[in-house]
Amino acid sequence: DAGVIQSPRHEVTEMGQEVTLRCKPISGHNSLFWYRQTMMRGLELLIYFNNNVPIDDSGMPEDRFSAKMPNASFSTLKIQPSEPRDSAVYFCASSLRGTGGYEQYFGPGTRLTVT
Amino acid sequence: DAKTTQPPSMDCAEGRAANLPCNHSTISGNEYVYWYRQIHSQGPQYIIHGLKNNETNEMASLIITEDRKSSTLILPHATLRDTAVYYCIVRVEQTGANNLFFGTGTRLTVIP
Numbered sequence: 001d002a003g004v005i006q007s008p009r010h011e012v013t014e015m016g017q018e019v020t021l022r023c024k025p026i027s028g029h030n031s032l033f034w035y036r037q038t039m040m041r042g043l044e045l046l047i048y049f050n051n052n053v054p055i056d057d058s059g060m061p062e063d064r065f066s067a068k069m070p071n072a073s074f075s076t077l078k079i080q081p082s083e084p085r086d087s088a089v090y091f092c093a094s095s096l097r098g099t100g101g102y103e104q105y106f107g108p109g110t111r112l113t114v115t
Numbered sequence: 116d117a118k119t120t121q122p123p124s125m126d127c128a129e130g131r132a133a134n135l136p137c138n139h140s141t142i143s144g145n146e147y148v149y150w151y152r153q154i155h156s157q158g159p160q161y162i163i164h165g166l167k168n169n170e171t172n173e174m175a176s177l178i179i180t181e182d183r184k185s186s187t188l189i190l191p192h193a194t195l196r197d198t199a200v201y202y203c204i205v206r207v208e209q210t211g212a213n214n215l216f217f218g219t220g221t222r223l224t225v226i227p
Contacts, residue, residue, distance in 0.1 A: 004158075043159070043217040091158050104215060106158025 002026070004107035006092050012113045018080040021110045024073055025094030033093040033104060034067055034077050043091075049075065050097055082114045119203045124222040127197075133190040135221050137203030140184040146207050148179060149215070150188045152199040159202065159217070162188065193225045 005024040013019055025032050033048040047057040052069045060067070069075040079086055089111050093104040120138040127133040139148065149164040163170055163177045170177045176189040190197055202220040
């Protein structure tokens with residue numbers, strides 16, 4: 001299995017620029033999650049989708065953040081405009097809803113640095 | 116969801132069993148106990164979960180007390196690669212809402 005694929009693995013950008021993070025979930029999984037991890041706040045859920053539909057976006061910090069899932073095999077997390085405080089590792093995870101478990105499979109993460 | 120309490124850090128000698136405790140005294144009857152771990156610079160990894168009975172898989176064993184107010188994750192023969200942050204999570208099984216809340220976890224260091 002390829003596992004959850006995220007790109008890019010590292011992103012360095014300047015404040016004010018648009019940043020797009022990409023995720024390909026495990027084939028057959030129907031739930032997808034975006035998390036952010038920082039030293040100060042730990043691992044936080046930003047948004048998650050079931051069957052490509054956003055279910056809970058209460059963790060999205062502000063309107064500068066948006067996420068889409070146009071199909072079952074692809075999702076994006078966009079930050080526009082980016083700010084230095086957005087610097088973090090962003091993880092995507094997927095799971096198979098309905099299995100009765102919370103076995104989420106995480107990608108390797110994207111380390112974002114905003115200068 | 117019930118809150119969990121874990122020690123911030125623990126050490127374990129290589130080859131010995133690592134026993135990681137978790138307190139979840141406010142757990143309700145339909146909440147499961149999950150364990151994940153995060154090795155440095157990697158995404159979290161699912162380990163095991165259980166409701167009432169003890170569980171075992173190829174990675175670890177999960178011991179849940181009879182009153183379900185606490186549990187212990189056991190790594191039977193810890194290796195250096197088991198050095199990681201271990202998260203204990205309790206969550207209701209809902210097919211429509213399966214998000215996880217990661218607390219601060221326990222940083223396990225396996226010592227050679």
